[in-house]
Amino acid sequence: MTQRIAILGAGVMGETLLSAILSSGHPVSDIVISEKRDERAAELRDRHGVEVTGNAEAAAGADVVLIVVKPQDVGAVLAEIAGSVRPGATVVSLAAGIRIDTIASALPDGVAVVRAMPNTPALVGEGMFGISPGPGVTDEQLAAVGTLLESGGRVVVVDESRQDAVTAVSGSGPAYVFYLAEAMIAGGIAQGLDEDTARELTTQTLVGAAKLLAESGDTAEELRRRVTSPNGTTHAAITTFDTDGVRDGLVAGMAAAAARSAELSGPA
Structure with a gap:
C-alpha cells in the first residue's frame, strides 16, 4: 500500500x-x-x-x-x-x-x-x-x-x-568541495593548462577520488598515504598544505558552520 x-x-x-x-x-x-x-x-x-x-x-x-x-x-x-x-x-x-x-x-x-x-x-x-x-x-x-x-x-x-554537525559536514560540505575544485582549476591554469583542460582534469579527479573512497573500504588517510610517496610530488603538495594550515583552516571553518547553524536554530 x-x-x-x-x-x-x-x-x-x-x-x-x-x-x-x-x-x-x-x-x-x-x-x-x-x-x-x-x-x-x-x-x-x-x-x-x-x-x-x-x-x-x-x-x-x-x-x-x-x-x-x-x-x-x-x-x-x-x-x-x-x-x-x-x-x-x-x-x-x-x-x-x-x-x-x-x-x-x-x-x-x-x-x-x-x-x-x-x-x-x-x-x-x-x-x-x-x-x-x-x-x-x-x-x-x-x-x-x-x-x-x-x-x-x-x-x-x-x-x-x-x-549542527550534520550541517557542517554534509549540508555545507558540497561548497567545500567546489571551493577545492576552484583552487585546483586555478592552480592548473597557473601551471599553463587551458581552463577547459584544467576543469576536466579537476572534475574527473574529484569524481574518481570520491568513488574510490566510497567503494574501496579504506580510510581517507590510508588512501592519501598510498598516493604520497616520500619526497615525491604529492608529498611536496601535502607538506605545503600543512605549512599553510589548510587542514586546520578546514576544521575551523566547519566549526564555524556548526556554530552558525546553532545560532540560526535559536536557544535549545
Missing part, C-alpha cells in the same frame, strides 16, 4: 524530491505538491503530471508531509496546514535550523515530526540526508521517511543535538 505524499514547496529541492520519488516508482496519483504561482504550477503539471494545490489542500489526507521551503517561511506554512494535517501523519521539515519542538508546537497532537538536513547533490541522485526523529515517531514512520529520502541519495539517522 502506497502512502499519500505532500511536498510543500516547489523550489529546486522540492522538485528534486518530487522527481526522485517518482523515479523510485511511487505512483504520481499519490503525490501532491504545493505552489502558489500559476505559471510554475502549470510547469509542474506539464513536466511531471502531478497534482498541484495550496499548502492546506496538499497536507489534507497526506500520510507524509515534506516541508521544503525557506526557514523564514516555515512558520507561515505551519499556520496554513495546522488545521489540515491529520493526527497520525508524519511531517518532515527540510528547512535548515528549525527545531523539532518548534514544528511540533504548531501542529495538532498526534502528528509525528522528523527533521532532515539535505544537501544539493540530491539534484543528481547523490544527496546526503541526516534525519532526526521527534518524540513519538515510530520505527515504521522513520523507516518510511528514510525510504522516501533515499530516492534522492543516502540517509543517516542522528540525534537532533547532532544536526
Whole structure:
C-alpha cells in the first residue's frame, strides 16, 4: 500500500524530491505538491503530471508531509496546514535550523515530526540526508521517511543535538568541495593548462577520488598515504598544505558552520 505524499514547496529541492520519488516508482496519483504561482504550477503539471494545490489542500489526507521551503517561511506554512494535517501523519521539515519542538508546537497532537538536513547533490541522485526523529515517531514512520529520502541519495539517522554537525559536514560540505575544485582549476591554469583542460582534469579527479573512497573500504588517510610517496610530488603538495594550515583552516571553518547553524536554530 502506497502512502499519500505532500511536498510543500516547489523550489529546486522540492522538485528534486518530487522527481526522485517518482523515479523510485511511487505512483504520481499519490503525490501532491504545493505552489502558489500559476505559471510554475502549470510547469509542474506539464513536466511531471502531478497534482498541484495550496499548502492546506496538499497536507489534507497526506500520510507524509515534506516541508521544503525557506526557514523564514516555515512558520507561515505551519499556520496554513495546522488545521489540515491529520493526527497520525508524519511531517518532515527540510528547512535548515528549525527545531523539532518548534514544528511540533504548531501542529495538532498526534502528528509525528522528523527533521532532515539535505544537501544539493540530491539534484543528481547523490544527496546526503541526516534525519532526526521527534518524540513519538515510530520505527515504521522513520523507516518510511528514510525510504522516501533515499530516492534522492543516502540517509543517516542522528540525534537532533547532532544536526549542527550534520550541517557542517554534509549540508555545507558540497561548497567545500567546489571551493577545492576552484583552487585546483586555478592552480592548473597557473601551471599553463587551458581552463577547459584544467576543469576536466579537476572534475574527473574529484569524481574518481570520491568513488574510490566510497567503494574501496579504506580510510581517507590510508588512501592519501598510498598516493604520497616520500619526497615525491604529492608529498611536496601535502607538506605545503600543512605549512599553510589548510587542514586546520578546514576544521575551523566547519566549526564555524556548526556554530552558525546553532545560532540560526535559536536557544535549545
